[in-house]
Amino acid sequence: MSFGGPQWPQEPQQGGQQGYGQQPRQGGQQDGQQGYGPQPGQGWGQPHGYGPQPGQGPAPDPFPGAQSGGTTPDWGALADASASRNRRKRWLVIGGGALAALVVGAIVATAVVASGKKNDEAKNGGAPTGSASATAEPTPEPTFSSVAPPPPPNPKDYISDPKKDKAPLSAEGLFPGKKLTMNKRPYRKGATASTTDCTAATQGGLGAVLKKNGCQRVLRATYVRDGVAITVGVAVFPSESAALKAKNQATGGIAPLAGAGVRDFCRATVCLRRSNSVGRYAYFTQSGFADGRKVTKADKPIFQASDDLGTFAFNQIYARGRAQASAAAGAPGE
Structure with missing residues (x-):
């Protein structure tokens, strides 16, 4: 008888951020406001004549007060007009220079920022992108030994x-x-x-x-x-x-x-x-x-x-x- 016996984040998009090299408007200038210098279709005032123009009445006296006392011109008025023109030229020169300086500064700033960005990318490997590069190394698959482990002792x-x-x-x-x-x-x-x-x-x-x-x-x-x-x-x-x-x-x-x-x-x-x-x-x-x-x-x-x-x-x-x-x-x- 027998007994009975066991599974590259996208870089965040910067909404409303000003791009490199774009400068803010100067002195509160609004879009459509005229800048320094003559505007299109305009000169520096109308030309002055010494007599009436064709089809017009008497021309306005270009030197007020110079005709009242005879033929002697009003040197004070002439001096004032000349000084006014000189001031206007100086302001034009100053304004143009400032504008040129701003443009040059913007270009330099853009170059510096772009250079810094390239340096950072060269150092850190660039910004991550949303998809893997075609030349990136593939992730290695896990390998398993083909040799089975020995069975436990009986x-x-x-x-x-x-x-x-x-x-x-x-x-x-x-x-x-x-x-x-x-x-x-x-x-x-x-x-x-x-x-x-x-x-x-x-x-x-x-x-x-x-x-x-x-x-x-x-x-x-x-x-x-x-x-x-x-x-x-x-x-x-x-x-x-x-x-x-x-x-x-x-x-x-x-x-x-x-x-x-x-x-x-x-x-x-x-x-x-x-x-x-x-x-x-x-x-x-x-x-x-x-x-x-x-x-x-x-x-x-x-x-x-x-x-x-x-x-x-x-x-x-x-x-x-x-x-x-x-x-x-x-x-x-x-």
């Missing part, structure tokens, strides 16, 4: 090979605590034992089978529940094949282990014996009534207890392999 390898199965082994380590619960059914632990004399821990012909297949040690523990007593024994072999042979050849059974509040049972009566193996371990159970009654096929508690303890033994052996495999996976160089 726990069964560690309970099958004595060269790997090096963890300490004892009855208290294999059957820890004072009780166990399987499928919500609690069992109290009684006595435990460990021996290298494999035949001494057996009944009937099981001792000879264990010895023939190279048994190295037998570890036992007894559990009780509701008048049912079960002894579970685990035999250690040098190989997986040896343990498998011992399971297949099994006859007789593991010897019941009394003590620690459990009296002798399965002596001179009918009890339920089972055997199985995993890795280099074979495990056995012997279940019966604590009061010595014979076991029948109708006694469900006996079969249930045998299943629970057999599953527990399998779990404990496999947990041993899992712990050693986990330790090996985390060790340097593994």
